[in-house]
Amino acid sequence: MTTKTPQEIQSELVDEFEIFDDWMDRYEYVIDLGKQLPEFDSNLKTPANKIDGCQSQVWLHSELIDNTLHIKGMSDAAIVSGLIAIVLRVYSGQSPQTILDTKPDFISAIGFNDHLSPTRSNGLHAMLRAIYQRAGQYLTQA
Numbered sequence: 001m002t003t004k005t006p007q008e009i010q011s012e013l014v015d016e017f018e019i020f021d022d023w024m025d026r027y028e029y030v031i032d033l034g035k036q037l038p039e040f041d042s043n044l045k046t047p048a049n050k051i052d053g054c055q056s057q058v059w060l061h062s063e064l065i066d067n068t069l070h071i072k073g074m075s076d077a078a079i080v081s082g083l084i085a086i087v088l089r090v091y092s093g094q095s096p097q098t099i100l101d102t103k104p105d106f107i108s109a110i111g112f113n114d115h116l117s118p119t120r121s122n123g124l125h126a127m128l129r130a131i132y133q134r135a136g137q138y139l140t141q142a
Helices: 006-018 023-035 078-091 096-101 106-110 118-141
Strands: 058-065 068-075
Touching: 006 023, 006 078, 006 106, 023 078, 058 078, 058 118, 068 078, 068 118, 078 118, 096 118
Parallel strands: none
Antiparallel strands: 058 068
């Protein structure tokens, strides 16, 4: 389990993005974060892991290990891959209850509400819905 709370991680992300004055630089940073995603096993590209509501193709795979939800993800689009990396940094490695209790404050704090295209914003929210849904399913199974 991660030693940082999701709120601490979100605060770190906001600080990282504040370094960049220009939104083109912020987009470059998002793309760089996406390039750092771990390899995603092609066997995990299943219909159950595919996220509906994203214009690009997105897969999220989750498993519960020692009451922490471990999430892997990938996309065929560079900026969306970066958004996945950000979301996973906040939520992966947390307990299902912690995930459900954590609002994605980083979205507005970074400025994604104003600077993501509507399709990317919809995709980001679809990813978050899927993570919350899976956390809820694991919580009810426990």
